[in-house]
Amino acid sequence: MTEDNSPRHSVDANLEVIFDEALRESVKKEPRPQISASFYPYAGLSSTIRLRDGRIYARVSDLLRPSPREVLLSLARILIAKLYRLKAPKETERIYSEYASRPEVIEASDATRRRRGYKITSPPRGQAYDLDKVFDHLNARYFDGRLQKPVLSWSQRPTRRVFGHHDGVHEAIVISRTLDTYSIPRFVLEFVLYHEMLHIKHPPRRSGSRSIYHSDEFQADERRFEKFREATDWLEQIAAPSRRKKRQRRKR
Ligand SMILES: [Zn+2]
Known part of the structure; x- marks a missing residue:
């Protein structure tokens, strides 16, 4: 996969700060991995995280770009927890899933799924x-x-x-x-x-x-x-x- 360099997939400094905050909360031991976080034009509300060569790569659906910081931080906590096989706090899950289940968010997600399913x-x-x-x-x-x-x-x-x-x-x-x-x-x-x-x-x-x-x-x-x-x-x-x-x- 080489799309890390594509302009549609540029790293987002604000998003990286958010992921860094979530990482610091969960992983106390230093040194912690560096983070590359970006918004990505997924079909739907997908987000992914993986650790490669000592670096964390997080990709968040660009549908979430306009969402409140609290929602992005919750998602970051969920993804970090998943990566380290920890349990994300209940409250975190609730904040994110409440946002993701809003009608307008679901509608936007479905629309991209319809469009982007064929766009690749x-x-x-x-x-x-x-x-x-x-x-x-x-x-x-x-x-x-x-x-x-x-x-x-x-x-x-x-x-x-x-x-x-x-x-x-x-x-x-x-x-x-x-x-x-x-x-x-x-x-x-x-x-x-x-x-x-x-x-x-x-x-x-x-x-x-x-x-x-x-x-x-x-x-x-x-x-x-x-x-x-x-x-x-x-x-x-x-x-x-x-x-x-x-x-x-x-x-x-
Ligand atoms: Zn036809």
């Missing part, structure tokens, strides 16, 4: 297919080359139900790693990417309180794909096992 990108060139090249081909063929190229990425993990995702907030398209293999015909991957590209061409429309993502125009365009039938059949085949499992799970 990996290069468009996969094992079998290069999303950049496939995009250029589709763009020329179906969009007169006029579509702006978003960030293209393979998903971190294979998925069996969702094969593509267009993230309008970050202008990114993420394609399931499941499709990055020669056992999947190229036109199947092309169709999945084509669908996500149509989301750029047809931005969601508001209809009352709902958003329409797959409008009639969208669906008409989708059927213009040369091997529309074959591609949809393929995708149903690949998705079938997990759908079956899901049905069984529901029955239980």
Whole structure:
């Protein structure tokens, strides 16, 4: 992991002072380890701590950046206690969990989870297919080359139900790693990417309180794909096992 140097992950002097305070309370014996503490754009309210080469590295969800000092100190005490296998005071746990369970904090946490779950990108060139090249081909063929190229990425993990995702907030398209293999015909991957590209061409429309993502125009365009039938059949085949499992799970 090299993200310790990335600008999004710069150490925070105030946070280090807080962690140092928590460390001094718990660990009386000197010398104590040095601390690097930073806010990190985790999905959700995660925070981590570890000891490496005699230095403590603490990362706190950047959602907590605006929280009161008392809350950050409580979290620091909890993490330090965890690192040294001590028991954090009850009061400490209470302060932190009360803050973390506030509706607005939960809401913000869920929102980042939704967004950031897909934000971690990996290069468009996969094992079998290069999303950049496939995009250029589709763009020329179906969009007169006029579509702006978003960030293209393979998903971190294979998925069996969702094969593509267009993230309008970050202008990114993420394609399931499941499709990055020669056992999947190229036109199947092309169709999945084509669908996500149509989301750029047809931005969601508001209809009352709902958003329409797959409008009639969208669906008409989708059927213009040369091997529309074959591609949809393929995708149903690949998705079938997990759908079956899901049905069984529901029955239980
Ligand atoms: Zn869609």
